[in-house]
Amino acid sequence: MSPVIVNERQVHCGEILHLLDNPDSDHDAIQYLPDGALLVTEGHIEAIGERAVVLSQLPDDIPVFEHRNALITPGFIDCHVHYPQYNVIASYGEQLLDWLNRYTFPEEAKFSDAGYASAIASRFLDTLIDNGTTTALVFGSVHPQSVTAFFEEALRREMRMICGKVMMDRNAPANLLDTPEDSVAQSENLIKQWHKRDRLGYAVTPRFALTSSEQQLKGAAGLLRKYDDVLLHTHLAENAQECANVAELFPEHRSYLDVYHQYGLTGSRSVFAHSIYLDKEDWKCMQQSGSAVAHCPTSNLFIGSGLFSLQDAIKRNINTGLGTDIGGGDSYSLFRVINEAYKVQQLQNFTLEPMTAFYLSTLGAARTLRLDKHIGNFEPGKEADFNVLDYTATPVLKHRIAETNSVNEKLFVLQMLGDDRAVRQTWINGKPAN
Numbered sequence: 001m002s003p004v005i006v007n008e009r010q011v012h013c014g015e016i017l018h019l020l021d022n023p024d025s026d027h028d029a030i031q032y033l034p035d036g037a038l039l040v041t042e043g044h045i046e047a048i049g050e051r052a053v054v055l056s057q058l059p060d061d062i063p064v065f066e067h068r069n070a071l072i073t074p075g076f077i078d079c080h081v082h083y084p085q086y087n088v089i090a091s092y093g094e095q096l097l098d099w100l101n102r103y104t105f106p107e108e109a110k111f112s113d114a115g116y117a118s119a120i121a122s123r124f125l126d127t128l129i130d131n132g133t134t135t136a137l138v139f140g141s142v143h144p145q146s147v148t149a150f151f152e153e154a155l156r157r158e159m160r161m162i163c164g165k166v167m168m169d170r171n172a173p174a175n176l177l178d179t180p181e182d183s184v185a186q187s188e189n190l191i192k193q194w195h196k197r198d199r200l201g202y203a204v205t206p207r208f209a210l211t212s213s214e215q216q217l218k219g220a221a222g223l224l225r226k227y228d229d230v231l232l233h234t235h236l237a238e239n240a241q242e243c244a245n246v247a248e249l250f251p252e253h254r255s256y257l258d259v260y261h262q263y264g265l266t267g268s269r270s271v272f273a274h275s276i277y278l279d280k281e282d283w284k285c286m287q288q289s290g291s292a293v294a295h296c297p298t299s300n301l302f303i304g305s306g307l308f309s310l311q312d313a314i315k316r317n318i319n320t321g322l323g324t325d326i327g328g329g330d331s332y333s334l335f336r337v338i339n340e341a342y343k344v345q346q347l348q349n350f351t352l353e354p355m356t357a358f359y360l361s362t363l364g365a366a367r368t369l370r371l372d373k374h375i376g377n378f379e380p381g382k383e384a385d386f387n388v389l390d391y392t393a394t395p396v397l398k399h400r401i402a403e404t405n406s407v408n409e410k411l412f413v414l415q416m417l418g419d420d421r422a423v424r425q426t427w428i429n430g431k432p433a434n
């Protein structure tokens, strides 16, 4: 590798794969270049094409990075993750509500300390980078300083990140509660300070229906109306006991999703993590409101939540991305998430195709987060966040890849056998990030 090149025109050569559209609906969506070149200028994609064609149009002295035995793909996008749960990953033996009380809430209380929050945010973002994740939709804690700390660290790394302060005013330990008024005021301050600053964006983040009063849910909807390009990020129908408790707390509502819908929290800027226990009416509401889903299979298996029906989302054209849901999930790697997504769908007699899984972790995820103007593929003008995935990362991977006959097969093998070891390098905003 040559010395680090910053903000200079450069070309990356090797095997390149990205999607121009959803491969399920458009068979021409797959662009695969076995011997391709990606021209990057000042953090953006300038051109993509066959190596010989791209290089013939460039001066001889342009820096060329050769990536051999590797696949160059857009950076991965994690559509649901909690950075304050960095130290909660791999916590034993509970399902959602007990898991929150026993592990998560005590840890999140530590984020009142801005220094602690900065240290964890820094480690968390470095871990994302090592796993090839260049963008994420991220929960902070209830403390506004947790979000400030996160955005400062993301800004330093030039990452495209979305985060929000948890809004939570009931059914949690007293030291983690805000009030409807404070939660709106604090969120609004953070929006004004951080939303659209460089590559950062804000998501209004009520934790879930159980921990927000009606007044707080109304306040969250008010923020969405006032700031028409911030996202809404929350949990929906993750666990059976959670659903039963929501039904008890909101008896006048038809379903869990109906709570969010009636309070004005559904819509094309809303991302609902999990969405496991939905009925036909709920799916109709998801579709008609244009709401999006973050599917988190590693978490759903780890804390025993249930099996998400990806087929229901796909057949209704609902924007869907994948999420690690750290610390409910047990891996930062989108490869591991795809691996479990594949198995979760196998159990429901639905076969998740490798290109569909690739879509859910790149362009489809960018659409889910309404960032597809900026990221998700290598269309010229988009931001240069990409991974160099190593076909030879482990002996098993290397030998299995040698037996493949198509890019589809190679991709599937990477998805099933890969993890952070298969991410040789990650480039963010046109610069090497690790």
Ligand SMILES: [Zn+2]
Residues within 6 Å of the ligand: 080, 081, 082, 235, 273, 325, 328
């Ligand atoms: Zn979560």
